[in-house]
Amino acid sequence: MGSSLSPLPKSPLIDANLLFDYLVWRFCVQADPPIEVPNLQKLSTRDLKEAFHWYLDLAKPIQTSPQVVAEIHGLAKSRLEWYDERLASFWRFAQRELARLRLQEDLIRILEMDPDDLPSFGPIYTSLLALAARSDSLVLTDEGKPRGRCDGKQIRVWGSSEILAEWQTRVP
Amino acid sequence: MELGRERAKAWIYSVINPLLEALRTQSVFLKRRNWTFRFSSGNLEFIPPLHAYITYQGRPNWEDFISSNPSARERIENRDRRREELRNACNLAWRYLVDLEEFRQKVLALLNEFRAEEPPANHRVSGLPDEEFHRLVAERIVNDIGDIPDHYGDYRFWSRFRDELMQFRRGPSFEQMEQAGLQLGNCNNEVAAELTRVREELASKLDIPWAPYYDESLAVPGR
Numbered sequence: 001m002g003s004s005l006s007p008l009p010k011s012p013l014i015d016a017n018l019l020f021d022y023l024v025w026r027f028c029v030q031a032d033p034p035i036e037v038p039n040l041q042k043l044s045t046r047d048l049k050e051a052f053h054w055y056l057d058l059a060k061p062i063q064t065s066p067q068v069v070a071e072i073h074g075l076a077k078s079r080l081e082w083y084d085e086r087l088a089s090f091w092r093f094a095q096r097e098l099a100r101l102r103l104q105e106d107l108i109r110i111l112e113m114d115p116d117d118l119p120s121f122g123p124i125y126t127s128l129l130a131l132a133a134r135s136d137s138l139v140l141t142d143e144g145k146p147r148g149r150c151d152g153k154q155i156r157v158w159g160s161s162e163i164l165a166e167w168q169t170r171v172p
Numbered sequence: 173m174e175l176g177r178e179r180a181k182a183w184i185y186s187v188i189n190p191l192l193e194a195l196r197t198q199s200v201f202l203k204r205r206n207w208t209f210r211f212s213s214g215n216l217e218f219i220p221p222l223h224a225y226i227t228y229q230g231r232p233n234w235e236d237f238i239s240s241n242p243s244a245r246e247r248i249e250n251r252d253r254r255r256e257e258l259r260n261a262c263n264l265a266w267r268y269l270v271d272l273e274e275f276r277q278k279v280l281a282l283l284n285e286f287r288a289e290e291p292p293a294n295h296r297v298s299g300l301p302d303e304e305f306h307r308l309v310a311e312r313i314v315n316d317i318g319d320i321p322d323h324y325g326d327y328r329f330w331s332r333f334r335d336e337l338m339q340f341r342r343g344p345s346f347e348q349m350e351q352a353g354l355q356l357g358n359c360n361n362e363v364a365a366e367l368t369r370v371r372e373e374l375a376s377k378l379d380i381p382w383a384p385y386y387d388e389s390l391a392v393p394g395r
Contacts, residue, residue, distance in 0.1 A: 005322075039229055047197045047218065169200065
């Protein structure tokens with residue numbers, strides 16, 4: 001007995017843009033009454049959203065850095081212009097959803113960050129690169145520059161297109 | 173009024189490109205003969221009508237595109253009819269199986285065999301009561317599922333008995349379903365070809381890129 005499918009990587013480290021899109025989408029569709037989903041930059045299509053949802057559910061616990069969580073707050077305000085009650089509702093939902101995904105959050109202090117990576121990638125990706133190197137985890141990002149750095153450091157990296165491909169061939 | 177650049181861009185970016193992307197994904201499912209049928213809803217979860225791929229913000233552009241492009245509209249409507257035929261065929265094939273006494277008995281017997289040989293930790297195979305488990309198995313058969321990932325509850329059961337259970341995937345209702353799937357695949361290809369043709373024509377005539385892009389020359393210096 002057995003499956004010819006290779007196991008999918010678990011406990012991925014997720015960047016701010018993908019986690020932001022995922023949380024915004026889930027928040028909108030689970031709101032009562034539902035909120036129209038705004039245009040999302042990364043999870044732009046119905047299938048990408050479904051694929052990402054499917055993958056995170058099976059890959060939990062997910063991981064990220066506190067810098068990513070802080071960035072999500074900034075993105076909600078700058079990209080979506082969410083303030084006051086909408087922003088508060090979003091965070092009430094996001095906290096529950098991140099708990100469901102058993103989010104693990106590890107801090108890489110700015111003073112401990114790689115001095116070569118920090119000027120090039122900023123604190124968010126530098127923290128993710130450091131966590132990935134430390135835990136040998138898959139990084140989820142669609143951003144070209146950090147993806148290149150992951151390749152250079154032999155850190156496994158997937159974007160939304162890799163997740164879509166896995167979903168298409170695996171979902172029963 | 174003659175079609176202008178902005179309106180054509182709206183069609184390409186908010187209607188044509190998302191549909192072409194969706195049709196590519198659907199072709200993967202259709203080639204696997206995984207119709208993504210779900211017995212709980214009676215629907216094809218990941219093969220919806222094409223308008224379902226248009227975002228809320230893009231809906232007016234969809235309506236404009238559909239009313240302005242009769243050739244594409246005809247193909248899309250035909251495709252959505254074929255999709256409905258496949259949905260109906262999947263429901264009939266699934267109903268045929270779950271009404272078949274021999275099938276229900278077989279699933280129950282295999283479930284008992286499985287539990288007799290597996291440790292108790294593996295006995296839970298789905299969220300369904302035992303007497304309804306055959307409904308999920310019938311869904312797997314309708315969707316011609318081969319391997320399933322190991323985080324699904326029925327992974328061990330299915331891996332072990334899949335070949336035996338797939339013997340039930342035969343008869344007129346399954347032939348009809350296969351035919352409907354094939355026809356939907358052909359219609360999807362026709363829609364994709366038409367959308368690609370329209371995109372090429374608009375892009376060439378009005379000098380429009382096929383996808384939005386970031387123009388560095390327009391970036392604000394110093395940011």
